[in-house]
Amino acid sequence: MLALRLGRRSGTAVQLRRLMVAAASGGTGFLLLSSLGHALAHPEAPGAATVRLAWCAAPLAATVYFAVAVARTDPGTRPRPGLSAIGLGPGRLMAVSAVTTALSCLLGSLLALLFFLHLRGDLTGMPFDGGAAALLAAGRPLPLPAALTLLTLVPLIASAATALALRPREAGGLRGAARRHIADARRREHDADTGAGGRTAPATGVGTGVDTDVVTDVVTDVVTDTGLDADTATAGTTTGTATATAPATAPVAGAAPARLTAVPDGLPWGVAVLVTGLGVAGYANRAGVALTPDLSLVPAGLLAGWALAALGLALIGPGLTHLCGRALQAVRPGAVRLLAGRVLMAEASRIGRPLGVVAAVAALAYALVLRYDLGGPVLGPLGVLGAVLVAGCAAATLVTAGIEVRQLRADTMLALLRVGAPATTLRACAALRAGVLLAVFGPLTVTVAELASLTPGG
Amino acid sequence: MEAPPDNDVLWARALHFTHRDRTPGLNGVSLGVGDGEILAVGGPRGSGKTTLLRCLSGTLTPTKGEVWFNNTPVHTLGPLGRERLRRERFAWVGPEPGLVAELNVWENAALPLMLRGMGRRRAKERAVDWLERLDVGSVARRNPLELDQAQRQRVAIARALAPSPTVLFADEPTAPLHRADRVHVLRTLMAAARSHDITVVLATGDLEAAALADRVVHLLDGRRVSNAQLPPAAGTEGRAACSLSV
Numbered sequence: 166m167l168a169l170r171l172g173r174r175s176g177t178a179v180q181l182r183r184l185m186v187a188a189a190s191g192g193t194g195f196l197l198l199s200s201l202g203h204a205l206a207h208p209e210a211p212g213a214a215t216v217r218l219a220w221c222a223a224p225l226a227a228t229v230y231f232a233v234a235v236a237r238t239d240p241g242t243r244p245r246p247g248l249s250a251i252g253l254g255p256g257r258l259m260a261v262s263a264v265t266t267a268l269s270c271l272l273g274s275l276l277a278l279l280f281f282l283h284l285r286g287d288l289t290g291m292p293f294d295g296g297a298a299a300l301l302a303a304g305r306p307l308p309l310p311a312a313l314t315l316l317t318l319v320p321l322i323a324s325a326a327t328a329l330a331l332r333p334r335e336a337g338g339l340r341g342a343a344r345r346h347i348a349d350a351r352r353r354e355h356d357a358d359t360g361a362g363g364r365t366a367p368a369t370g371v372g373t374g375v376d377t378d379v380v381t382d383v384v385t386d387v388v389t390d391t392g393l394d395a396d397t398a399t400a401g402t403t404t405g406t407a408t409a410t411a412p413a414t415a416p417v418a419g420a421a422p423a424r425l426t427a428v429p430d431g432l433p434w435g436v437a438v439l440v441t442g443l444g445v446a447g448y449a450n451r452a453g454v455a456l457t458p459d460l461s462l463v464p465a466g467l468l469a470g471w472a473l474a475a476l477g478l479a480l481i482g483p484g485l486t487h488l489c490g491r492a493l494q495a496v497r498p499g500a501v502r503l504l505a506g507r508v509l510m511a512e513a514s515r516i517g518r519p520l521g522v523v524a525a526v527a528a529l530a531y532a533l534v535l536r537y538d539l540g541g542p543v544l545g546p547l548g549v550l551g552a553v554l555v556a557g558c559a560a561a562t563l564v565t566a567g568i569e570v571r572q573l574r575a576d577t578m579l580a581l582l583r584v585g586a587p588a589t590t591l592r593a594c595a596a597l598r599a600g601v602l603l604a605v606f607g608p609l610t611v612t613v614a615e616l617a618s619l620t621p622g623g
Numbered sequence: 624m625e626a627p628p629d630n631d632v633l634w635a636r637a638l639h640f641t642h643r644d645r646t647p648g649l650n651g652v653s654l655g656v657g658d659g660e661i662l663a664v665g666g667p668r669g670s671g672k673t674t675l676l677r678c679l680s681g682t683l684t685p686t687k688g689e690v691w692f693n694n695t696p697v698h699t700l701g702p703l704g705r706e707r708l709r710r711e712r713f714a715w716v717g718p719e720p721g722l723v724a725e726l727n728v729w730e731n732a733a734l735p736l737m738l739r740g741m742g743r744r745r746a747k748e749r750a751v752d753w754l755e756r757l758d759v760g761s762v763a764r765r766n767p768l769e770l771d772q773a774q775r776q777r778v779a780i781a782r783a784l785a786p787s788p789t790v791l792f793a794d795e796p797t798a799p800l801h802r803a804d805r806v807h808v809l810r811t812l813m814a815a816a817r818s819h820d821i822t823v824v825l826a827t828g829d830l831e832a833a834a835l836a837d838r839v840v841h842l843l844d845g846r847r848v849s850n851a852q853l854p855p856a857a858g859t860e861g862r863a864a865c866s867l868s869v
Contacts, residue, residue, distance in 0.1 A: 504723075
């Protein structure tokens with residue numbers, strides 16, 4: 166009930182985001198039900214039905230990724246002092262956000278079920294002259310438990326992922342790069358060189374935040390499945406890189422406060438995975454593969470290669486974004502370049518991950534349409550729905566990450582405005598950041614797509 | 624419209640301000656700040672000090688009344704004009720340092736200079752110069768998050784003073800500090816302002832701090848009063864009344 170009450174009072178933009186989650190969940194639910202329909206219509210070929218079901222994992226992963234991103238930006242379920250004072254701390258709010266996510270997804274699933282039944286003609290006779298009858302096994306009765314199981318899949322996974330992403334953590338609960346740097350710092354503690362030499366030294370330590378709400382909402386960093394590529398849906402690897410720390414006031418004994426602009430890790434791994442993926446795809450493609458719309462006939466090598474390449478792109482996203490920021494503020498920067506570059510460095514893990522995913526999806530779309538001639542109607546209505554879902558979720562997640570960054574940077578913006586920074590300067594910073602990211606990730610996407618669809622032997 | 628007195632750099636007449644939720648903020652406050660003067664605005668929390676400073680600095684537009692800065696009517700300026708005024712002429716130090724965490728200390732201090740179009744090298748020289756004057760020169764290359772609160776507040780003051788503003792608005796600049804740091808930071812601020820002939824409007828709830836200023840103006844419930852000392856609480860009268868009602 167509390168989730169509903171908190172949810173009801175939020176603004177239009179938030180409701181719109183929740184509706185988009187519902188739409189994505191509905192689309193995925195519909196795809197899952199269609200795979201059930203296909204299995205019902207073709208009981209003689211369980212293999213093909215299984216392949217169809219497996220393909221649904223891609224939109225499923227995209228939907229969950231998007232739902233988590235939306236839950237993280239939801240101002241209604243963000244820890245705040247007022248609720249904290251009456252005992253509704255981060256732990257309970259995590260539950261509230263999980264419930265909110267589940268509600269949005271359930272709404273979508275319900276709509277998907279209704280639409281599915283409508284198309285099958287179970288509700289009000291056959292629409293569209295029975296055009297969808299063959300696809301959805303209109304003649305046969307629908308096994309209700311199976312349908313319900315499939316439909317609860319998205320809400321369950323999405324709310325579990327949300328709870329995981331927003332679980333309350335201590336400010337010290339950093340992972341990856343930050344934790345390693347703390348260990349380094351403790352080792353270097355004896356060197357007693359705490360002077361001004363810190364500029365190029367790796368970031369160290371954690372901060373003890375004062376007010377828990379800032380801490381939890383900044384430190385809940387990316388717990389997102391990066392294995393989110395359009396063609397295979399490799400399982401979600403939670404490689405969130407933690408760079409952000411709360412505005413620390415008291416340094417923890419033995420470790421200096423963290424630097425906001427720490428390097429996110431994963432770049433070397435990402436490059437390795439990406440290159441491996443390109444190699445595997447190239448090897449599988451050495452004689453030239455002609456893909457057909459029947460997705461069960463995609464060669465395993467090509468699939469694995471693309472999956473690795475996409476995973477690699479998602480992994481290098483943060484590191485590459487950080488590098489962009491570093492390059493931007495490199496040689497004798499003025500105010501605009503300095504601000505743009507440093508902000509990009511600080512927000513590398515938040516913006517970079519969804520950006521990498523978008524690059525992966527875009528590379529795949531580029532290759533499918535331009536190299537394999539599989540664009541548009543050739544894929545069939547369900548294939549197009551799946552592709553639109555994946556692409557839409559990836560793009561919407563990127564936009565949502567942008568919103569999240571904007572929310573988190575509100576106080577910095579206020580500080581800058583206090584200093585008297587003109588709005589045009591801030592806009593120029595934003596435009597510069599977007600331009601640099603586009604200039605780096607655009608060519609990268611095209612290159613990866615071209616390399617992955619290369620036929621070395623042909 | 625009456626012109627402001629010649630020797631006053633900043634001048635307000637009959638300022639009224641009502642917050643958006645209809646809470647009264649200011650109720651007819653008039654004051655003038657002379658050139659190079661350090662004026663303390665005293666009063667307890669909620670007496671309208673911050674609102675007055677924000678009206679004077681053009682962050683808020685008063686509901687009624689006039690604010691003049693050197694023959695410029697601040698209350699009729701558009702948002703762009705006020706933004707330019709804040710950037711070119713005013714500086715603001717709040718209770719929170721408000722530093723940009725992504726930039727290091729000297730970059731923070733040099734940012735207002737760079738925003739005014741000064742070259743990087745000159746901005747850096749000047750920023751570091753000011754940081755040294757405020758005893759934080761040794762941490763100029765560190766990140767603000769690595770400093771303690773008093774150091775950060777000093778950096779914020781250096782950032783405000785570096786562009787040589789005409790008027791510095793200091794809104795409880797020492798509120799989050801311990802008393803030793805408080806006095807030190809405040810003295811440094813005053814000394815720097817006096818030596819550079821910067822007019823300071825200082826809001827403070829602390830009488831010791833107000834004693835360092837040239838003149839003190841007291842506010843109480845959004846009105847200017849001659850003395851903000853409240854009468855001492857009546858002894859046991861209230862308690863007796865309470866026990867009677869039980």
